Amino acid sequence: MTKFDVIVVGGGHAGCEAAAAAARMGARTALLTKAAANVGVMSCNPAIGGLGKGHLVREIDALDGLMGRVADAAGIQFRVLNRSKGPAVRGPRAQADRALYQRAMQEALSATPGLTLVEAEADDLVLNEGRLCGVLTRDRSVLACQTLVLCTGTFLRGRIHIGDRHYAGGRQDEAASWGLSATLARLGFGLARLKTGTPPRLDGTTIDWTGLERQAGDREPEPFSTLTEAIRNRQVDCHITRTTAAGHALVAANLGRSAIFAGTGISVRSGAAT
Numbered sequence: 001m002t003k004f005d006v007i008v009v010g011g012g013h014a015g016c017e018a019a020a021a022a023a024r025m026g027a028r029t030a031l032l033t034k035a036a037a038n039v040g041v042m043s044c045n046p047a048i049g050g051l052g053k054g055h056l057v058r059e060i061d062a063l064d065g066l067m068g069r070v071a072d073a074a075g076i077q078f079r080v081l082n083r084s085k086g087p088a089v090r091g092p093r094a095q096a097d098r099a100l101y102q103r104a105m106q107e108a109l110s111a112t113p114g115l116t117l118v119e120a121e122a123d124d125l126v127l128n129e130g131r132l133c134g135v136l137t138r139d140r141s142v143l144a145c146q147t148l149v150l151c152t153g154t155f156l157r158g159r160i161h162i163g164d165r166h167y168a169g170g171r172q173d174e175a176a177s178w179g180l181s182a183t184l185a186r187l188g189f190g191l192a193r194l195k196t197g198t199p200p201r202l203d204g205t206t207i208d209w210t211g212l213e214r215q216a217g218d219r220e221p222e223p224f225s226t227l228t229e230a231i232r233n234r235q236v237d238c239h240i241t242r243t244t245a246a247g248h249a250l251v252a253a254n255l256g257r258s259a260i261f262a263g264t265g266i267s268v269r270s271g272a273a274t
Helices: 013-024 054-062 067-074 098-110 179-186 245-253
Strands: 006-009 029-033 047-049 075-081 091-096 115-119 122-128 131-137 142-144 147-150 159-162 165-168 213-215 238-240
Touching: 006 013, 006 131, 013 029, 013 098, 013 115, 013 147, 047 054, 047 067, 054 067, 054 091, 067 075, 067 091, 067 098, 091 098, 098 115, 122 179, 131 147
Parallel strands: 006 029, 006 147, 029 115
Antiparallel strands: 047 091, 075 091, 122 131, 131 142, 159 165, 213 238
């Protein structure tokens, strides 16, 4: 039986930061994830920061966290939003290359002393007289720990809605986690589901860029991390487009197929699969 001080379940933004923080504190730490190759993947919006969130990235950096440094290594457009207004409402934001971000995060974790990446699915908790003492993986291995941190994101009883299609999944092409969900429900935890949304991925070769409004990044990219000496990636422009009356009509005619408007994407506190 492998023993750790701390086990963190989930390799998304929260899990990476939690695992790195525990290891920095001197704990023998395991980051437990179903797919090691997907650690650090940007599932939804490939951007970091923005209004109301950019300062959080800098607070993470002040605590020696990873996100600011990784965003600086992966950013392909940096802008400080609301720059014309006072400092309190300015929001640093970076558009990120998803592949660069994922690679940079994995490299940062690999360079963290005391942190071990374990590829397995957490299926159950090991309890001794009501006290947590480990995690049982789906392949029936036991990982002992004193502390467990759950950063499971969208995977617990996860469900994907694409228009009027609905099926179980943690994210596209990845299975939901059912065993750990059942364990938490059995132990009396209330389970609910929060909605996330994924923007469409567009093929740039199909877009007529000449008809769009160009939005460049800041002339001098401003890093998130105080440890970043310079932004070295080639910077790219964003472009602005707007919907049309025909587009609005198409959306209105299909609102009934939307999981949000039809109510099929709404979860309840009982944790029923919806």
